[in-house]
Amino acid sequence: MVGLSIDLGFLRAILSLEGGDVLDAAALAHRADQAGADLLVVPLGGEDGPGYTVEEALRVRSILRKPLCVALRGLRLLDGALKVKPEEVLFLSEGGGPVKLELATAAAGPLSEAA
Incomplete structure (x- = not known):
């Protein structure tokens, strides 16, 4: 697997698509600290596709001292994301860009109707 990290300068965040077998949780948290990121974006996937498993994201969460976004x-994967207790959740839509998911209103919004 080839890893990819994108420095989102306008957010001062790192989007990491490297997966747990390429960069473990401790290394991911360390890289975010070194980069001076204000937020770390961790894609959830694991067995379902590229990204980290919920267990790996929980490990990143336990190490990281910066806000975490999944x-x-x-x-x-929404139930798993809520277990991580991120500050932000991005829902990556098909054919579009990321859609911010408001946890406070998720149960009453269009995403709940699609579930």
Whole structure:
């Protein structure tokens, strides 16, 4: 697997698509600290596709001292994302860009109807 990290300068965040077998949780948290990021975006996937498993994201969360955002590609991973207790959740839509998911209103919004 080839890793990819994108420095989102306008957000001062790092989007990491490297997956747990390429960069473990401790290394990911360390890289975010070194880069001076204000926020770390961790894609959830694991067995379902590129990204980290919920367990790996929890490990990153336990190490990281910066706000954490999880990126999802489906509603099936939403329960796992909530276990991580991120400050932000991005829902990656098909054919579009990232859609910010408001946790406070997620149960009443269009995403709940799609589930």
